[in-house]
Amino acid sequence: MSAAGPSQRARPPGGERRAAPLGGDHTTAYAIYVGKRLLQFMLVVFIGINLAFVITHSTPIDPVEQTVATATAFGSTSPEAVEMMRQSLRELYGLGGSPWAQYAVFWKRIAVGDFGPSLSAFPTPVSVLINRALPWTIGLLTVSTLLAWILGNLLGGLAGYYRDSKILRIAGIVAMGVHPIPYYIVAFVFLIVFGYLWPVLPITGGSQMNVQWGWNATFILSVLRHSILPIISLVLVGIGGWFMGMRSLVSNIVTEDYVTYAELAGVNRRRILGAYVMRNALVPQVTGLAMSLGSIFNGAIITEQVFGYPGIGTLLISAVHTGDYSLVIGIASVSIIAVSFCVLVIDLLYPLLDPRVKAT
Amino acid sequence: MFTTARDLFRYNREFRAGILLTGFIVAFAALSFVSPYPPQDTFVVPPDVPPSIAHWFGTTSRGQDVFWQLTFAIRNTMLFGFAVAILSRLISIGVGMWSGYKGGFVDRVLMSINDTFIVIPLFPLLVLFYFVMRDKMSWPLLALAMACLGWSYDARLIRSVAMSLKSREFTQQSVFSGMRTSEIVLQEHLPYVLPIVFYTTMNNMNWSIGLEVTLSVLGFTNIDTPTIGVMIYWANQHTAMVAGIWWWIFFPVLFVVILFIGLFLLAISMNEYIDPRSRLARMGGVRG
């Protein structure tokens, strides 16, 4: 057969394969993708922490004066003691010296992870408090987000593909009905329902007060029982978003050529739904997950506060009420870093789902 | 503009439901102008009276009529939400259109900054903001802060619409018909941008009202001016639930939920328009 002339793309005739061997092409593209994502992660942390710095250092009120005022409100203390306290507080809050010095101290603290001692729970350092609360929040966050994401995508995908099924349509209306209501209101309603009308589940605290910490069955069981309400309320709010996103994605993908082609080939419908429709619809949903993690995190710490769940949400609110300056900054910084780290992890998993990731 | 609204109302279910619900809330908020009791005054009515003929929604432990107090609360909450939405539109439309039309380096820089604002959790920052402002915190200041933090998600949506419009062939045809850039944006592209702007405005109002309620309930805002969150805050302060004064919390929660669902329905009613294909189908443009 006369050799096909040079085909329309700059490629040798005949074999018509891209120059780089298939394997080699993947790893370099992936390495560059990871590089870009790391850059983005650092940018997020940089801008986030700077925001926290700007907010804290651009205020008319001087936090030191405020703390001194609250401390000296009860009874008289000698002026030297007040001056000495002001001096140590200024140094403690890292507010001494020129703005640049403060900026350097601010960053040093974050790099080391030491935000100085907490005022309200003196002398335990802020980082200890945060490390004690963080696992609760991370646990609550991951479980409820995954549950909402998986359930939402599954139901949304089915509703998009089997458009005439009644139950899915009703599930859709419920999910859409609850979705716009903010986390606080839904948690609050749950609190009222399970607190007063049908007191079956524990409505506050992370675990039974008197239960001994440690990896024993009773403790774990009570932790689970206590986390049921926060998780349900978070899942109920989150599921609507994924449901609608997936349903509209699926109803578009169903008209794509590769789906109609599979249907023409008599591939059975469940396989088409799974390997062709959902598999392709998940790709944008993963990006969606990464982009909405910030707002889900907000929801988690708000819901914690309603149920008195011992995560960093409750810690943050109590820190504000007790005026614990370094604890609030610590929590804000840790939240930014934690969320952007989780987003980085999701971004790095993304190419496993979508092979088209090229170093564009 | 009016005809499209009329068509929308007649044929678009979500839009009709959204208008009815939101309209009801707006009408209710308008009642605040004829309220017999000034909002700040307390103990103008006997406290803790359950809903009755005299006081439809009952009265609070602080001696305020829940019905009239709620009219002020809803009005202030909506005004706040609307202010944040409008302010954040300026930034998201600016960033979205600029990076969508310009493309290239500007687009890359703007979008990487934009993505950071999407990822950063805003609640801790707002709490931090309150913490340092304390009693200096005023509603306009909070609205400004939320607007400066809440524009990024919508900027990306607007950017994608702008980018697709720029590459459409009829844009080139308009350029070569002698239309100036401003004319092209206003006459050719606006009908495509408006639905997405309306969609994001409604969503942003929901977001900002949700956050306002959350911050106020925790007492992190100026708790003198009545808003939905502030009402619930005072109800919690007086442990209304334990004391059995359920109506003090029930009606604010009910009304704000109606508002959320109304705004949300208005937002998703625009979905059909953001995708021009379905708009063409509606105009009978289905080719045989």
Added chain:
Amino acid sequence: MSAAVSPLLDVDRVGMTYAVGGLLRRRGVTAVDDVSLRLESGSPEILAIIGESGSGKTTLARMILNLAKPTAGTIRFRGADVIAIRSIRQRMDFMRQVQPIFQNPFEAFNPLKALDHYLFISARRFAGARGRDDFEARADKALHQVGLSLAEVKGRYPHELSGGQLQRIAIARALVSSPSLIVADEPVSMVDASLRMSIVNLFKALRDELGVSIVYITHDLATAYYISNRVLIMQRGKAVESGDARAVLDNPQHPYSILLKSAVLSPDDAGRPMSRAGSARPPSAHSISNAE
């Protein structure tokens, strides 16, 4: 310069290299490489630029229309350097004389606006028309040049008309400013075969009766043969062969041109086995006609 008057269009060793790849792996992809062509102003003609997708013919068109800046070489229109156009007035002047025709008629018009909107604006901006009836007169005249009338188009929307009619209106819009050069990028490839010839004949009429020169970009050798005076064949950004249309297409010299011509599937091949080695099976004869 030797020519008494400067050429209508002088494309001199033009090239375009795109930077592709992220920050780390920047590599240049050359879309157009050292292409020259020239249109004299005295004698209107149709120059066909032939090439497959990826040959750079569309990039070349965009550069001539000043929609893209070349990375090498110069483009002069009536002696003035096109790339140096800065001010609004210069740009409007250039656009009055050089008008484009786009490939997809369905995409060339905003589906939400009436068709006459473009004609009126061109009339106002380029033909110095003032007032509504002046616009309509100017638009009607242009529409008649393409075999239509304002009555058929006024208030109609793009989805109400066929591809062929839309492309005629696009040509009419270009004619409103009575340009001296039209750059048409694959103007008939999206139009139905039966209507295609009426548009192609229209281009011939523009050249012969209105003296408009046309740069006609296509991958279809047959229409190029039918209407163009000269052709330029491009392969992967380079001009491989050019010259008089009949001479080049009747017996092409460059191997790529030969390959292109041999790949054209002509209706007259019916019955003859395909020129490829795998000969087509001779048509199966039916012994009994199967009257239905």
Added chain:
Amino acid sequence: MSAAAPTSAVATSAVPERVLTVRDLRAYYRTKYFGISREVRAVDGVSLHVDRNEIYGLAGESSCGKTTLIKTIVRAIRPPLDVVGGSVTFHFAGRDRDIHALSERELEGIRWRHLSYILQGSMNVLNPVRRVRQSFVDFAHRHIGKPMPEFLHQVESHLSRVRLEPATLDAYPHELSGGMRQRVTIALATVCRPDFIVADEPTTALDVVVQKDVLGMLREVQQEIRSSMILVTHDIGVHANVTDRLGIMYAGRLVEEGRTVDVIRDPRHPYTSHLVTSLPRIGDVTQKRGLDGAPPNLAAPPTGCRFHPRCPLAMAACRVEHPPMVDVAPGHRVACWVTAPPDKPVALQ
């Protein structure tokens, strides 16, 4: 002037085995937008048949209903398309089966085993997130039934028929060029050696050089597995080089049908003759004439013969009633009152 009937090199059996019979098929798009209900008669009474080892070409312009026709033939019906009347009967494995009467299970049984499809070579015909091998496994493995390694080996040898290396199976669709993707689709559609292949504009999205190459391979593979095929394209040149018989569609109806060489060399219907003669050819500069008017709006088609508003030979009868299909030569039928009046006796050779 019809060419003398060449004696066929292939010994034809007494009566060529008829694989597909379509009888008076009607399929309309029924849509209801904002209270206005519209009925678009995309396919309005089409009858045709395709014999074994024969390629039947279907030509016609945009919105003439050819794509709707083949969607109805392979029963790829999705609302708002609705089959209103007529039948589509395939002859597979010795039995005649009306595809619209089959149960979902039976349909799944014949799809790809007996009836396969080649889509227009658009960007994403294959699943973008899975390797090419996955499509072969999903589409064909259940029919071929061999253990996986053996099945993959058979697929690899089949790929060589379209000059593709076995490594192509490991590639993702976005890593292949347009030409390669279309050759994969051809291999996919023919790996089960089906009795009937439907090809919808298989090479329209490809460049001229690649198109000729791909069409050659399509023809080669088809002859080797002796399957019948319907090839849909608006490009008369492609029909001239590939198809054995050719049907011309206009506004939802067949207006002319016959052996490709007869229809092109000796077109009888005014629309066909315009289509064929108005095509520009290299080496011919005689003035060509465009057809005036525009393709009819199928929602409100003209009465009688739907071509009459644009037909130079139109007369009174044309405006009233559809002309029936009449034999003007062996295997050559035309639906036109002027060029093929039914009452004139046709000399049967």
